[in-house]
Amino acid sequence: MTAHDARFSAAGAPLTGAVDMTHGSGGRATAELVRSLFLKHFDNPLLRAGNDGACFQPPAGRLVMSTDAHVVSPLFFPGGDIGALAVHGTINDIAMAGARPLYLSAAFILEQGFPLAELERVVVSMAAAASAAGVPIVTGDTKVVERGKGDGVFITTTGIGVVPDGVEVSGDRARPGDVILVSGPIGDHGVAILSKRENLAFEVEICSDSAALHRLVASMVEAVPEIRVLRDPTRGGLATTLNEIAQQSRVGMRLEEAAIPVNEGVRAACELLGLDPLYIANEGKLIAICPPDVAARLLAVMRAHPLGLGSAVIGEVVGDPNAFVQMRTVFGGSRIVDWLNGEQLPRIC
Amino acid sequence: MKYVDEFRARDLAEGLAGAIRREAAPGRSYNIMEFCGGHTHAIFRYGVQDLMPSNVHYIHGPGCPVCVLPIGRIDNALELAERHKVILCTYGDMMRVPASGRRSLLKAKADGADVHMIYSTQDALRIAAENPTRQVVLFAIGFETTTPPTAIALKAAADRGLTNFSVFCNHVLTPAAIKEIVESPEVRDSARVAIDAFLGPSHVSSVIGSAPYEPFAKVYRRPVVIAGFEPLDVMQATLMAIRQLNDGRHEVENQYVRVVTREGNRKAQGVVDEVFELRPSFAWRGLGEVADSALRIRAEFAAFDAERRFEISPSTAREPKSCECPSILRGAKKPTDCKLFGNGCTPDNPIGSCMVSSEGACAAYWTYGRFRQPASGSEAAA
């Protein structure tokens, strides 16, 4: 965070007014925004140092780095907002390497006219998420684009983490016979977002599952270092993520439809809109693949963690040169679970 | 979900499958066309075909309004959005359907056209009220199920005296299409395509009732079983069709009695009659011109007819060459018989209409049934 003028601890009243072009000019207005908003809420020693980059000593071991751009409409939704999402998303990407996340960076693209009070809400939420996760935001940047060229605020976060010794997690390591687990009911995030879209407006008590999964992952890799694959099924949902892993590992998968946890509200909303929960986004769930002999232990560890209470074994990895994901339906028949084609659109027929 | 989950119960499926296996005579085959995409979807989504004996076949019919809308009409809709600069309101289903030159509403929207995805015709009225200086056109598609909601919106627009709302009407009629299929030379003369019985529309029939199929069953001597869209409904209706064929009967039977009556929804029929009249002829994608198979807006409501309000160029669009959709829609060919299937034509990049909608036979084959052989390796038998 370029915060040359911002070495003060900044307290003060909530912000009013709106983002204007001077906030992105790099001049005094930018510094004031950094001081009164970002530094105030994200406050930590590395950020407070006020340098262009954060300087720190990495711990021993392999490092993981990941970045994620966040664009979401609406910005605030049941169970979260773009700020918390931007923190959780990158922490999860780091955690899916089996790693412990250390630090985050955050870059904001703000649209001219975006109310500063709303921006502060986003920043406060981000700060709370980072603090709860124990992963500080240590550097960042802000740019402003003209009105009409953004969607309020876009946030890009980058994270860095360290992989514990003996952990070898990668999307190409699934082997025939391995067991596939998911950490809870799928589709909550996507349905929470859809329910607030103006043209769909329906009511359902479903909150986004947006959460940082690194502590769940830490307990999993500690108890079962044999875990082969971890991945969070975000955009494209469970179906698309499993297809990605199947292709990376050149294996097939057999899912058991009846075993896949889906909340009733998600199921009903999907029926109403003609959507399939398998393709709906999640922001606080993970898929784990492990050898069969450790699966029961892994399931027990996952269920013992608050973010994995609804964990379930949903299928197994099979040999298949076509890398197809197949599913035994609740009816006992079988079908292919394909990649998502474009965006899932609500349908009437 | 009450009245949904009960009709998806696996134990009942096993019972029905057992009854079908017992009653389907081993010496003959049963070719049953499910008219509606809803049935096609249920059959693939739940793997119903896997539970059938090898002599019971489903033939996937043209009952998907997205699949049967000719390219020219989508070109017209694009013209409304792009040349006439209207706010075009459409159901999500139409967004990706390819028009001429691989254009689509989704691409037009990306290029700046004002295309709004709606869930209900009420949304289109709301958009018209919110944008008094813009012309708003409802791109109306669908069978008899979707027509009454369009009629209600049109009447509401007339009552409120909206001057910036009109309907581009593409509503089509199912009985005419079923008749066209049975009468087509491909089906009539070919020994290859024997359609022994029909599973009749479920939600269309909730509006029009089961009576309109009665002359059809009599003239063409084929059983019609109105079937619900849940997988158990499809299975029970299949059993009913098999029993009719075994008995040599050809009647209209109603499996979906919880919703469909013989007379249907009289109020909805009345509203539709008030607003719409028969079109002498309408082109169906794949079936060609079919007489008395579609509706247009009556002269009394001409002010709300987009085809009269805007100058729309006659379309010169052609169906893609070597696309087998016409034969597939009639049940004369399977999706896998088409050279383009999976070979340039996929749900990511559809060429033919049957690949576009998830209700389409080709898309269903691709998504749920493609390469249905068991995976190799030790788990294959699982």
Add this chain to the structure above:
Amino acid sequence: MCLALPAEVISLDLARQAAVVALGPVRKEISIALLDEVAIGDFVLVHVGYALHRLSPEEAERTLSMMRAAGDCPEAELAGESAA
């Protein structure tokens, strides 16, 4: 086809010809302009935001019992055959 689902009417606004229906835990406002009569507690078939028809609970139960009966047949038939 036409995506339509049975949902329970939980409140009515007859002046606006509108109803709120529940599909499991989901609530949605729909139009009842196409129905002659409807009461709270009725299940209606919902398509594109409109109730198209009332669902008959008696017929639904009858259909289910026929489905169950189809599955019960094997024992009945086997008993018949062994008796013959």
